[in-house]
Amino acid sequence: MNAQFLFTIALHGLYINAMAQTPAVPSPEVQIKTAVLAAPEDKRAGAAIYGYSAKNEFVLLRKGTNELVCLADDPRQKGLNVSCYHRDLEPFMERGRVLKGEGKKPDEILKIREQEVKDKKLKMPDHPSSLFSYTAKAEDFNAETGDVKNGYLRYVVYIPYATAESTGLPLKPEAPGMPWIMDPGTHRAHIMINPPAAADK
Numbered sequence: 001m002n003a004q005f006l007f008t009i010a011l012h013g014l015y016i017n018a019m020a021q022t023p024a025v026p027s028p029e030v031q032i033k034t035a036v037l038a039a040p041e042d043k044r045a046g047a048a049i050y051g052y053s054a055k056n057e058f059v060l061l062r063k064g065t066n067e068l069v070c071l072a073d074d075p076r077q078k079g080l081n082v083s084c085y086h087r088d089l090e091p092f093m094e095r096g097r098v099l100k101g102e103g104k105k106p107d108e109i110l111k112i113r114e115q116e117v118k119d120k121k122l123k124m125p126d127h128p129s130s131l132f133s134y135t136a137k138a139e140d141f142n143a144e145t146g147d148v149k150n151g152y153l154r155y156v157v158y159i160p161y162a163t164a165e166s167t168g169l170p171l172k173p174e175a176p177g178m179p180w181i182m183d184p185g186t187h188r189a190h191i192m193i194n195p196p197a198a199a200d201k
Helices: 003-021 028-038 087-101 106-118
Strands: 048-052 058-062 068-071 080-086 129-136 152-158 180-182 190-193
Touching (some): 028 068, 028 129, 068 087
Parallel strands (some): 048 068
Antiparallel strands (some): 048 058, 068 080, 180 190
């Protein structure tokens, strides 16, 4: 065998291996079905849904008619992780996705967005804005059908620049499900509410 032939075989093997490691993207219907699990039931039918095309491109799957925006699960990640949030948080969320796509780390993203908010390049809501996050382990999620069991729903309320003093909330939960404030005094200050998981009850 000559070197060129061996090189071609090696490339083909790398291509096959890469294809095997690329997860299949669920159908738009399944993505929508699972994305809205994070939303309150009365908001699900009208929520806008972002998800992934067959080429794994981030796209709008469904236009919305209410104030919620939902994000479908990223097929490249294990398990299920979907979220829904108030549409006024979209500039903040979109900027985070762009910076993450550029390879920025979480602490870098926080600092960049903080400065952009201060410079009035990035607008945060001037009112409390909710986010709902729904997750499940890989073994509890069927990506082909969208069936989920043992899912976990938690709640976040963004209040830019709020502090423990301005809200009366602690900096950490002192009991299961107790609200607490995270990132106080910053543009992404938010109230966290983590209900007890089924195993903890």
